[in-house]
Amino acid sequence: xxxxxxxxxxxxxxxxxxxxxxxxxxxxxxxxxxxxxxxxxxxxxxxxxxxxxxxxxxxxxxxxxxxxxxxxxxxxxxxxxxxxxxxxxxxxxxxxxxxxxxxxxxxxxxxxxxxxxxxxxxxxxxxxxxxxxxxxxxxxxxxxxxxxxxxxxxxxxxxxxxxxxxxxxxxxxxxxxxxxxxxxxxxxxxxxxxxxxxxxxxxxxxxxxxxxxxxxxxxxxxxxxxxxxxxxxxxxxxxxxxxxxxxxxxxxxxxxxxxxxxxxxxxxxxxxxxxxxxxxxxxxxxxxxxxxxxxxxxxxxxxxxxxxxxxxxxxxxxxxxxxxxxxxxxxxxxxxxxxxxxxxxx
Numbered sequence: 001x002x003x004x005x006x007x008x009x010x011x012x013x014x015x016x017x018x019x020x021x022x023x024x025x026x027x028x029x030x031x032x033x034x035x036x037x038x039x040x041x042x043x044x045x046x047x048x049x050x051x052x053x054x055x056x057x058x059x060x061x062x063x064x065x066x067x068x069x070x071x072x073x074x075x076x077x078x079x080x081x082x083x084x085x086x087x088x089x090x091x092x093x094x095x096x097x098x099x100x101x102x103x104x105x106x107x108x109x110x111x112x113x114x115x116x117x118x119x120x121x122x123x124x125x126x127x128x129x130x131x132x133x134x135x136x137x138x139x140x141x142x143x144x145x146x147x148x149x150x151x152x153x154x155x156x157x158x159x160x161x162x163x164x165x166x167x168x169x170x171x172x173x174x175x176x177x178x179x180x181x182x183x184x185x186x187x188x189x190x191x192x193x194x195x196x197x198x199x200x201x202x203x204x205x206x207x208x209x210x211x212x213x214x215x216x217x218x219x220x221x222x223x224x225x226x227x228x229x230x231x232x233x234x235x236x237x238x239x240x241x242x243x244x245x246x247x248x249x250x251x252x253x254x255x256x257x258x259x260x261x262x263x264x265x266x267x268x269x270x271x272x273x274x275x276x277x278x279x280x281x282x283x284x285x286x287x288x289x290x291x292x293x294x295x296x297x298x299x300x301x302x303x304x305x306x307x308x309x310x311x312x313x314x315x316x317x318x319x320x321x322x323x324x325x326x327x328x329x330x331x332x333x334x335x336x337x338x339x340x341x342x343x344x345x346x
Contacts, residue, residue: 026161033193035191039159040172042148047097049097055170059100063194063294066340068296073097076097102217103216104215105128106142107213113181122178123179127202127210129148133149168190171184183205194341195338197338198338199334202332203329204326204330205329213324218320219315222295223294225292226262227311229261230289232256233256235285245271248260268311273309277303280302283320290343294342299336303323
């Protein structure tokens, strides 16, 4: 059991010096679909920040020769907040340096569970990470590397992992009486033919209700291609947005978002994707790259709480949010399906 882990600069730099092949990982596959996942590990894991869920982080997904994910940054630097540019390089902070379908639990007020209630030196909870120490200063900052007090008790590495050739299940059990929060969190990533499904079960074992949102950042890089006119994003509803994208970079066309030029340098496209209803059928986004002749469709079984698009020159991210609610003793479940496909060459 890890009773306390202090993630400091020296520790992070030591693990960051590992080459990608040295990070703990596992692979699952089904026919033409091959997925490599990083395993959660508090000492040598690829991702040990305190923003994103440590489990199910995908290093690589290849379908019929097309790579969909992979690193969008060149270096990790603990002195950086979020990310920055250094010449041709993108430098990410430890909390932002995630890849693939990375998930973050955050309330509608952009807080983790129990942050406002915790006193300085007390604990708050980030699901998929653990119990974190609240510092004496300031409001919550998702880009800050907080002290991890307890990453769970399910194993010496804080997570248990069960694997078959086509699936992998991660389990984290946390009990934090100081904050009143506790849970058993299970995430299962499975593949079948050209589909990857991510299933979640969250059982509330604490004394307080769990009310939070969770979103998937979906760091997408089809064959490493930068966001630009080759990409089209399609949803099943007419898109509205109170903050449309910069019209020189991208535009909303009814139920689609299209890019007007390739993103370069420090270009950013960000826009809320609004206009969805309360039916889970609106959790449906299709992203195609006509140059690569490849695409992905992402669907979920819960209604959207919100949705947005963020992209820079190295990565495209459609971020669907859903609401998670579980009273003490209750279990909440949700899932997403990723369908990978080729576009016919006419």
